[in-house]
Every structure is written in C-alpha cells, then in structure tokens.
Amino acid sequence: MSLSTDLEKFTSPDNILEGAPLSEYTTFRAGGPCAALVSPENTEELRAVTAFLEERGVPYFVIGRGSDLLVSDSGFSGVVISLRKHFSGVSVSGTNLTAGAGALLSKAADEAASASLSGLEFASGIPGTVGGAVRMNAGAYGREIRDCIESADVLLPGGEIRTFSKDDLDLSYRHSVIEEVHGIVLQASFRLTPGDPALIRALMDDLNGRRREKQPLELASAGSTFKRPEGYFAGKLIEDAGLKGYRFGQAGISEKHAGFVVNYGGATASEIMKVIKYVQQEVFRKFNVVLTPEVRFLGEFPEGGDPENTDPEGPEISGDPGED
Numbered sequence: 001m002s003l004s005t006d007l008e009k010f011t012s013p014d015n016i017l018e019g020a021p022l023s024e025y026t027t028f029r030a031g032g033p034c035a036a037l038v039s040p041e042n043t044e045e046l047r048a049v050t051a052f053l054e055e056r057g058v059p060y061f062v063i064g065r066g067s068d069l070l071v072s073d074s075g076f077s078g079v080v081i082s083l084r085k086h087f088s089g090v091s092v093s094g095t096n097l098t099a100g101a102g103a104l105l106s107k108a109a110d111e112a113a114s115a116s117l118s119g120l121e122f123a124s125g126i127p128g129t130v131g132g133a134v135r136m137n138a139g140a141y142g143r144e145i146r147d148c149i150e151s152a153d154v155l156l157p158g159g160e161i162r163t164f165s166k167d168d169l170d171l172s173y174r175h176s177v178i179e180e181v182h183g184i185v186l187q188a189s190f191r192l193t194p195g196d197p198a199l200i201r202a203l204m205d206d207l208n209g210r211r212r213e214k215q216p217l218e219l220a221s222a223g224s225t226f227k228r229p230e231g232y233f234a235g236k237l238i239e240d241a242g243l244k245g246y247r248f249g250q251a252g253i254s255e256k257h258a259g260f261v262v263n264y265g266g267a268t269a270s271e272i273m274k275v276i277k278y279v280q281q282e283v284f285r286k287f288n289v290v291l292t293p294e295v296r297f298l299g300e301f302p303e304g305g306d307p308e309n310t311d312p313e314g315p316e317i318s319g320d321p322g323e324d
C-alpha cells in the first residue's frame with residue numbers, strides 16, 4: 001500500500017498531494033518533491049497523521065508559507081504537513097487576537113487593524129504564517145513576536161497538546177523552544193492594545209513602503225538569509241566583502257540588499273546553497289565573522305552538508321560562477 005493510501009485513512013484524499021513539488025510551496029521557488037504533502041482538516045486528523053508517521057518511523061516536517069526555507073533539489077523523502085488550508089482562522093475577543101498556525105501574518109495584522117488593535121503592525125509585511133513566525137520569533141523594525149504573544153497551543157510528539165505560555169516558548173532572536181521540543185504550533189494568542197485604526201494602518205503602510213524600497217521583493221528569496229551576527233549587520237559585511245551582485249548560476253546576492261540571497265529565475269537549491277556557503281566562507285576569510293543562516297534547510301545538500309555547522313576554515317567552495 002502506498003503512503004498516500006495509508007494517509008487516506010486519516011484525512012480526505014483531497015488533503016493529500018503525493019510527490020508535491022516543494023518549489024511551489026517555498027518563496028525561494030527551488031527544491032524537489034516530498035513523498036506527500038498533507039493538509040489535515042482539524043487537530044484530530046493532524047494528531048492521527050503524526051501518530052501514524054511516528055509509529056511507522058516516517059519523517060515529517062511542518063511547513064508554513066515556506067518563506068524561511070530552502071528545500072534540496074532531491075526533495076524530502078518524508079511527509080510535509082501544511083496547516084495553511086484548514087488552520088487559518090483569526091478571531092478577536094476584546095484585546096486578544098487568536099490565529100490559527102496556518103494564517104498568514106498579513107491577515108492577522110489586518111484583522112487586528114480592523115478591530116482597532118495595535119501591536120502586530122510590524123508583522124504585516126513578513127510573508128510567513130503565524131506558526132512559522134512563532135517558531136522563528138519573527139521580527140522587524142524593532143518588534144518581534146515575543147513582544148505581543150501570550151501563548152501558543154502546540155502538538156508534541158506522542159500526541160500531547162500543551163499550551164505554552166510566552167515564557168515557556170523561550171523566545172529569543174529567531175529562536176523558540178518549538179524546534180527543541182519538535183512541536184507543531186496549532187494556534188497562537190496575542191495580547192494587543194487598543195489603538196486608532198487610521199494610525200495602525202498608516203504605520204503598516206509606512207513599514208511596507210520601507211520594505212518595498214529596501215528589499216528585492218520582485219525576486220524569489222527567503223528574506224534575510226543570515227542571522228545578524230552580534231555587533232554587525234550581515235548585509236553590510238557581505239557588501240563590504242565585495243559580494244553584492246555576486247552570482248552563481250541563477251542564484252546570487254541581491255544588488256538591492258546584500259543580506260538577501262535571491263533566485264533570479266530557475267535557480268536550483270544547489271546554486272542557492274553554493275552562494276550561501278561562498279558568502280559564509282568569504283565573510284569569515286575577510287572579517288573573521290561567522291554568518292549563521294536564518295533560513296531553515298530541508299533535505300540533503302551534497303554540496304556542503306549542514307551550513308549551520310559550517311567550519312568556516314573547511315573545504316574551499318569555488319567562487320567561480322562558471323557558465324550559466
């Protein structure tokens with residue numbers, strides 16, 4: 001029996017896509033297929049699916065908008081779980097906003113503004129989901145998820161659903177406890193403050209205008225590829241290393257914002273990875289600073305293993321972009 005047939009015991013066939021091309025589910029627009037992409041309809045289905053996969057020893061990965069994710073060209077041999085279709089509701093009660101993990105941050109911010117609630121303006125231009133944002137403690141313009149989240153309901157391996165308070169989530173720069181506990185965020189609650197809707201919308205417009213001005217939004221990317229190293233800005237280091245505009249095949253460093261690795265159209269994940277590794281190597285060689293990717297990785301990357309454990313003095317990556 002195929003894996004998809006097995007999964008049909010837990011959710012409708014309409015919610016299962018065998019061999020889904022993950023390039024279509026990530027903003028980098030690169031990467032191969034997964035065994036199956038499943039979109040459970042509710043918590044019970046999700047729980048049954050994960051219990052089955054755990055019992056069978058089939059690896060699974062939860063994807064949000066795929067806006068901080070690079071999937072390898074060979075794809076992922078396990079099951080990708082998406083909550084975008086059925087866990088995307090947003091509701092407001094008083095000054096509290098609750099959003100399903102699959103809701104886009106832009107939708108949550110918009111609903112907050114419509115309810116005259118301030119606190120999520122910073123998130124309106126971050127192209128991820130609520131689940132991905134909690135996992136990453138996403139932030140922008142001086143604010144982050146940690147500043148407004150109250151709690152998150154999380155499905156843990158083994159089937160327990162636990163409400164994590166803000167403190168339990170252990171949020172810090174692009175980090176939460178979700179990765180350590182291998183949890184799946186189901187929904188999150190945010191404590192907001194009453195505000196003037198016109199001012200809330202004006203702030204959102206201003207921040208989104210600044211994004212359009214500074215970021216290469218016309219190209220496929222995963223936003224800032226690297227975390228901010230303490231005491232530095234990744235983009236400035238990359239620019240100072242002379243890498244702005246550097247290209248390898250169809251991937252490269254944005255001319256507009258050196259912190260963004262971009263896909264100029266049709267780049268492979270391998271090309272994107274080569275750019276990431278080359279930038280790490282060059283920035284370390286020139287400034288002795290280790291750049292750690294903010295982007296998460298899924299699948300096997302033969303061209304350099306795990307870039308998060310890069311030994312910057314390790315094997316050389318050729319800077320020759322060759323013919324493309």
Ligand SMILES: Cc1cc2nc3c(=O)[nH]c(=O)nc-3n(C[C@H](O)[C@H](O)[C@H](O)COP(=O)(O)OP(=O)(O)OC[C@H]3O[C@@H](n4cnc5c(N)ncnc54)[C@H](O)[C@@H]3O)c2cc1C
Pocket residue numbers: 027061062063064065066067068069083101102125126127128129130131132133134135136137138139140178183184185186215217221222223224296
């Ligand atoms: C143009 C652009 C601009 C960006 N600007 C910003 C910015 O200003 N600030 C910022 O912080 N980020 C930014 N990002 C990166 C990205 O949008 C955020 O990190 C976002 O929070 C990722 O959410 P996602 O749903 O896309 O997660 P994905 O990329 O799908 O996944 C990221 C990680 O979260 C995990 N995850 C996703 N959903 C869940 C869930 N329900 N439960 C548990 N784990 C989950 C995944 O397994 C993975 O490990 C930008 C990206 C782009 C393309």
